[in-house]
Amino acid sequence: MTETTTAGTEFPFAPLPPADAIEHLKRLMADRPMTKTTMPYGGDVWIVHRNQAARTILADRRFVREPFRTGERIVPFFVPFPDFLRTTLQFEDPPQHTKLRKLVQKAISPRRVRDMRASAVAFANELIDGMIARGGVRNLITEYSVPLPIEMLSSLLGVPSADREKFERWSSSTMAVAGKSEDEVATDLAELSAYMTDLIAQRREEPRDDLLSALAHAREKDETLTDAEILPIAFILIVGGFDNTANFLTTGVMSLLHSDEQRELFLTDPDGLAPTAAEEVLRHGGFALGGPVGGGGGLVPFVATEDVVVDGQLIAKGEAVSIDPGSANHDPEAIEDPGRFDITRKDNPHLMLSHGLHHCLGAPLARMEMQVGLAEIFKRIPTLRLAGEPVVRRDVLTQPMTDLPIAW
Amino acid sequence: MPKVFYIQPDGSETVVEAVAGDSVMQTAVRNGVSGIVGQCGGSLSCATCHVFLAEENADDFAPVSEDEDEMLDCAATEREDNSRLSCQLVLADGQEVRVTVPEAQL
Numbered sequence A: 001m002t003e004t005t006t007a008g009t010e011f012p013f014a015p016l017p018p019a020d021a022i023e024h025l026k027r028l029m030a031d032r033p034m035t036k037t038t039m040p041y042g043g044d045v046w047i048v049h050r051n052q053a054a055r056t057i058l059a060d061r062r063f064v065r066e067p068f069r070t071g072e073r074i075v076p077f078f079v080p081f082p083d084f085l086r087t088t089l090q091f092e093d094p095p096q097h098t099k100l101r102k103l104v105q106k107a108i109s110p111r112r113v114r115d116m117r118a119s120a121v122a123f124a125n126e127l128i129d130g131m132i133a134r135g136g137v138r139n140l141i142t143e144y145s146v147p148l149p150i151e152m153l154s155s156l157l158g159v160p161s162a163d164r165e166k167f168e169r170w171s172s173s174t175m176a177v178a179g180k181s182e183d184e185v186a187t188d189l190a191e192l193s194a195y196m197t198d199l200i201a202q203r204r205e206e207p208r209d210d211l212l213s214a215l216a217h218a219r220e221k222d223e224t225l226t227d228a229e230i231l232p233i234a235f236i237l238i239v240g241g242f243d244n245t246a247n248f249l250t251t252g253v254m255s256l257l258h259s260d261e262q263r264e265l266f267l268t269d270p271d272g273l274a275p276t277a278a279e280e281v282l283r284h285g286g287f288a289l290g291g292p293v294g295g296g297g298g299l300v301p302f303v304a305t306e307d308v309v310v311d312g313q314l315i316a317k318g319e320a321v322s323i324d325p326g327s328a329n330h331d332p333e334a335i336e337d338p339g340r341f342d343i344t345r346k347d348n349p350h351l352m353l354s355h356g357l358h359h360c361l362g363a364p365l366a367r368m369e370m371q372v373g374l375a376e377i378f379k380r381i382p383t384l385r386l387a388g389e390p391v392v393r394r395d396v397l398t399q400p401m402t403d404l405p406i407a408w
Numbered sequence B: 001m002p003k004v005f006y007i008q009p010d011g012s013e014t015v016v017e018a019v020a021g022d023s024v025m026q027t028a029v030r031n032g033v034s035g036i037v038g039q040c041g042g043s044l045s046c047a048t049c050h051v052f053l054a055e056e057n058a059d060d061f062a063p064v065s066e067d068e069d070e071m072l073d074c075a076a077t078e079r080e081d082n083s084r085l086s087c088q089l090v091l092a093d094g095q096e097v098r099v100t101v102p103e104a105q106l
């Protein structure tokens, strides 16, 4: 059941043309900061629409995830939340969260990522060379958007790039909610665990300059990290690092191909505009593809440990609350002219990578890959164009595109 | 009322009247000062609130903690002697603080 008070402010709402969806969100946010919604699994959750209210909640430690981790509560979500994801960092609260997070953070920090940029540029160009050499109509997803993040994450973790294909299979399997049987998913996950466990053992023996080595040796700095703690970290990086970044990169290329004006602007200075363009793709890319956009649930929820009033609305102790980035990213109070796709936008407080304690751990890496990925392909192939309709896999939680025909 | 002077890398300056008890990061984010991102909301896990603290304010705040020190090593712009994470700079009544925003946070 959804409580709505004013006509035209329903939430959830069915897909509408982007401009209408923006208007709908505007009315919704003028009406109320959040809506109590019943999710297909796990019951009721407050879905928070307004940008500032969302930030307030994300920065408030009275909202925790422990009841979801321990299994005391079912995660209110569209699909049963995969068990293996409930053992990861995003379901930990301080102080355990702080300890794990700090270890990984160092390996994936803005500084470290900056040092990886040159190799990302080189690898992107290798991929482009391949596409140009093969010619004709190419599939942007399998030949560019997916291999780039896989290569970067492999090198960060310390996975040999020869194992890239296996990684891709395991990764997509972990996100399958209907496409694969539970047995198949379990098999893939077991293979991934076994593979990672071996690799961690190798790195314990012979450390290199990579994340798994750093984690495997963290215990020597009195941080007692066990394999059981390292594995979920690797999992969340694999899941978050492949699918999501690949999807954002594809969305970025596609949204630029959909806007002649913004693409022409981008081509005047791809390197200079890549940082703001990447942020704008994160904020608004889904709306810039031209297709209808709906309003539904939000990010992984929290539970209130006490009664908290946010933006005038009481969230009672024990209630679940989730952030809706779709509306928070289009809040006219926080973003000027939110319906406009503007790759030069400077102040862009979108929440696509969340905010607060649980903001995306891989954010620096994801940003860098998007910036490099967008700049390099348009520099090398300025005449890039769409050569067909994208194929979307609807049976997977993240609904990735699997095929995007491009030509030049 | 505390006051914060934010100096951008190009030398331009923004002055913001702050609320005592807020951090230099929160004040920047609430007032749309660009160049201070504060992704983790002040939980010392993002280093996107890096600033250079003016010499005259060096002793106005608690010294760099061990955790802050580690995160400063992760900042996108190379740290300097006067580098601080602005989420750790909590403002007191009447204080006037000058910080310079680095070239890059991400």
Ligand code: FES
Pocket (backbone or CB within 6 Å): B025, B037, B038, B039, B040, B041, B042, B043, B044, B045, B046, B047, B048, B049, B071, B085, B086, B087, B088
């Ligand atoms: S806001 Fe993240 S470290 Fe200061």
